[in-house]
Amino acid sequence: MTDYYTEAVHGPHEYLDLGSFALDSGHTLPAARLAYKTFGELNAAKDNAVLLPHMYSGTAAYMETFIGEGRALDPTRWFLILPAQLGSGFGSSPSTTPPPFDRGAFPPVSIADDVRAQHMLVREHLGIERLALVSGWSMGGMQTYEWAVRHADIVERAMPLAACARTPDHDKLFIDVHTELLRSDPAFAGGFYRDSADVHLGLRRHALAFALMGATPDMFRQQVWRELGFASVQGFLQGFVQAYFLPMDPNNLLCQARKWREADVGWGDDGDTATALRRIAARTIVVAFRGDAFFPPEDVEAEAAHIPGADSRVVGSVWGHFTMFDLREQDTREIDALYAEILAR
Amino acid sequence: MTDYYTEAVHGPHEYLDLGSFALDSGHTLPAARLAYKTFGELNAAKDNAVLLPHMYSGTAAYMETFIGEGRALDPTRWFLILPAQLGSGFGSSPSTTPPPFDRGAFPPVSIADDVRAQHMLVREHLGIERLALVSGWSMGGMQTYEWAVRHADIVERAMPLAACARTPDHDKLFIDVHTELLRSDPAFAGGFYRDSADVHLGLRRHALAFALMGATPDMFRQQVWRELGFASVQGFLQGFVQAYFLPMDPNNLLCQARKWREADVGWGDDGDTATALRRIAARTIVVAFRGDAFFPPEDVEAEAAHIPGADSRVVGSVWGHFTMFDLREQDTREIDALYAEILAR
Numbered sequence: 001m002t003d004y005y006t007e008a009v010h011g012p013h014e015y016l017d018l019g020s021f022a023l024d025s026g027h028t029l030p031a032a033r034l035a036y037k038t039f040g041e042l043n044a045a046k047d048n049a050v051l052l053p054h055m056y057s058g059t060a061a062y063m064e065t066f067i068g069e070g071r072a073l074d075p076t077r078w079f080l081i082l083p084a085q086l087g088s089g090f091g092s093s094p095s096t097t098p099p100p101f102d103r104g105a106f107p108p109v110s111i112a113d114d115v116r117a118q119h120m121l122v123r124e125h126l127g128i129e130r131l132a133l134v135s136g137w138s139m140g141g142m143q144t145y146e147w148a149v150r151h152a153d154i155v156e157r158a159m160p161l162a163a164c165a166r167t168p169d170h171d172k173l174f175i176d177v178h179t180e181l182l183r184s185d186p187a188f189a190g191g192f193y194r195d196s197a198d199v200h201l202g203l204r205r206h207a208l209a210f211a212l213m214g215a216t217p218d219m220f221r222q223q224v225w226r227e228l229g230f231a232s233v234q235g236f237l238q239g240f241v242q243a244y245f246l247p248m249d250p251n252n253l254l255c256q257a258r259k260w261r262e263a264d265v266g267w268g269d270d271g272d273t274a275t276a277l278r279r280i281a282a283r284t285i286v287v288a289f290r291g292d293a294f295f296p297p298e299d300v301e302a303e304a305a306h307i308p309g310a311d312s313r314v315v316g317s318v319w320g321h322f323t324m325f326d327l328r329e330q331d332t333r334e335i336d337a338l339y340a341e342i343l344a345r
Numbered sequence: 346m347t348d349y350y351t352e353a354v355h356g357p358h359e360y361l362d363l364g365s366f367a368l369d370s371g372h373t374l375p376a377a378r379l380a381y382k383t384f385g386e387l388n389a390a391k392d393n394a395v396l397l398p399h400m401y402s403g404t405a406a407y408m409e410t411f412i413g414e415g416r417a418l419d420p421t422r423w424f425l426i427l428p429a430q431l432g433s434g435f436g437s438s439p440s441t442t443p444p445p446f447d448r449g450a451f452p453p454v455s456i457a458d459d460v461r462a463q464h465m466l467v468r469e470h471l472g473i474e475r476l477a478l479v480s481g482w483s484m485g486g487m488q489t490y491e492w493a494v495r496h497a498d499i500v501e502r503a504m505p506l507a508a509c510a511r512t513p514d515h516d517k518l519f520i521d522v523h524t525e526l527l528r529s530d531p532a533f534a535g536g537f538y539r540d541s542a543d544v545h546l547g548l549r550r551h552a553l554a555f556a557l558m559g560a561t562p563d564m565f566r567q568q569v570w571r572e573l574g575f576a577s578v579q580g581f582l583q584g585f586v587q588a589y590f591l592p593m594d595p596n597n598l599l600c601q602a603r604k605w606r607e608a609d610v611g612w613g614d615d616g617d618t619a620t621a622l623r624r625i626a627a628r629t630i631v632v633a634f635r636g637d638a639f640f641p642p643e644d645v646e647a648e649a650a651h652i653p654g655a656d657s658r659v660v661g662s663v664w665g666h667f668t669m670f671d672l673r674e675q676d677t678r679e680i681d682a683l684y685a686e687i688l689a690r
Contacts, residue, residue, distance in 0.1 A: 177557055
């Protein structure tokens with residue numbers, strides 16, 4: 001099996017035992033575990049905690065990009081909690097769970113399940129009553145919405161980036177396309193491959209779909225991949241996008257993709273997303289990325305209109321959804337400024 | 346085999362024998378045939394001929410949508426020639442050619458090959474020295490560019506719609522994704538399936554990729570598919586997009602997709618697309634569709650800047666690339682007005 005999901009690659013994690021964990025799908029995961037990282041110290045008043053859930057295909061380590069001394073998310077000022085998604089490859093995941101819940105038999109998980117596990121960590125394990133901020137991009141933003149709707153009494157500030165509270169229909173279509181590109185590899189074998197590397201053709205194809213939708217046509221026309229040191233578009237596709245996805249576990253990706261596809265904070269309101277969004281009490285900035293093909297600004301802003309007092313921002317250059325990958329200094333600076341702004345509220 | 350590629354479905358065609366037809370790829374297609382339709386009469390001066398090549402997955406019949414008495418492309422005024430693409434399923438195609446050039450062994454064809462065959466029809470067979478207009482959308486637009494560059498002495502007016510003269514890199518990525526969705530169906534069998542219907546899973550998946558990129562996120566958010574009489578997005582995807590592609594032949598689609606991927610009018614100028622475009626002498630209007638994910642207006646306009654005296658237009662509502670599918674009366678009227686404008690020049 002791949003050594004990708006190891007602390008050697010992603011740094012040290014802590015683990016919270018969730019015990020027998022009941023999932024939205026009706027399944028119960030025995031001996032479930034939530035992986036997470038923390039940076040900084042929780043102060044005595046316990047009012048400096050910030051929760052940063054991560055995106056599809058990421059791990060907790062991917063949110064470290066936005067943390068640093070002298071930056072908005074400064075670990076000398078804030079206690080930063082970076083939870084790993086269930087299914088991320090850290091904590092309970094298809095790739096980490098023993099039979100009979102292993103690999104292709106790992107039960108379906110929801111964004112609400114993630115937030116339930118994170119709530120156990122924040123409230124019960126760490127004893128935190130208020131989160132100064134919840135923020136993440138893409139699926140991390142979906143978890144942010146779920147937190148802000150479900151726990152309006154806990155979330156003081158929310159900043160979802162490049163995400164929707166309910167997955168738009170065209171986005172579901174993308175998920176169907178990219179998951180089919182994985183599943184259609186005969187080596188996938190219904191999720192019961194021996195080694196994730198056997199599914200490399202599916203992983204390569206899946207990566208191409210992400211390159212197509214994750215970046216923008218402007219990025220390709222202007223050959224902005226040159227900024228990353230590549231000499232050809234093929235070099236960028238293989239050396240950056242496929243290199244990113246190839247070491248991953250297909251079942252882990254599919255577990256996350258399912259959560260993404262089914263996401264809707266309206267689940268507790270008979271599917272009424274707008275009513276759910278009106279429950280949000282957090283000071284909220286909703287951030288969309290220019291040219292984002294997954295979560296176009298229009299989709300993001302249509303939802304933001306339902307959040308009491310929420311502000312909207314559109315940022316980003318030519319990287320579209322990939323704006324959060326820290327590829328252009330100006331993009332990363334812009335996001336840093338947004339973190340400074342929301343934390344100052 | 347499917348009865349889709351029949352005159353019962355697509356109306357009567359004429360056929361021009363091309364004899365032994367040398368392709369750009371170095372292959373020679375024996376007993377090649379070009380299928381086409383005509384409407385109206387060629388006048389004595391032979392100055393009322395209009396050539397309307399069709400798009401990917403289409404047939405000559407698909408360009409009939411834009412023809413009609415009282416409309417700009419009026420068959421009582423113009424002699425309208427609708428050529429079928431090589432590989433379209435009419436004329437020489439993977440699905441129509443006997444062994445050894447049948448099915449998965451059909452040789453690669455280029456847009457330039459199409460135009461070479463159409464030139465034989467126009468100049469030699471019909472004896473036409475000047476074309477009043479060449480116009481088509483998507484791959485029909487690519488053929489339009491090739492005509493205008495290669496035969497500047499013949500093409501009086503050109504109006505490519507929703508097309509590029511050189512396929513943009515992000516578009517190549519889309520082609521790789523949608524062709525993989527077809528090829529990865531085990532029933533595809535390297536192109537040597539017995540019946541195209543056996544490859545229905547691949548055709549269904551391929552259709553989803555087109556629904557994703559062919560329409561716009563706005564169309565999905567506003568549920569504009571309701572205008573087509575569907576009650577759910579799933580109904581639209583199955584009843585419209587999959588229903589459109591399912592009867593088609595995968596090898597025919599892949600033959601066309603390859604042409605699309607390799608298209609570049611710069612092939613005669615060492616790949617210098619801009620130099621090639623500067624050869625165009627036709628009065629030209631370049632039309633882009635708002636929100637077109639295949640050929641974004643920015644890509645289209647960047648090329649148009651190299652065409653002497655060309656005007657640019659951006660039209661369309663929420664259907665993006667599908668604007669030309671005659672789905673909204675206002676879109677079809679807008680395109681009709683453009684045909685009236687170019688023909689009046």
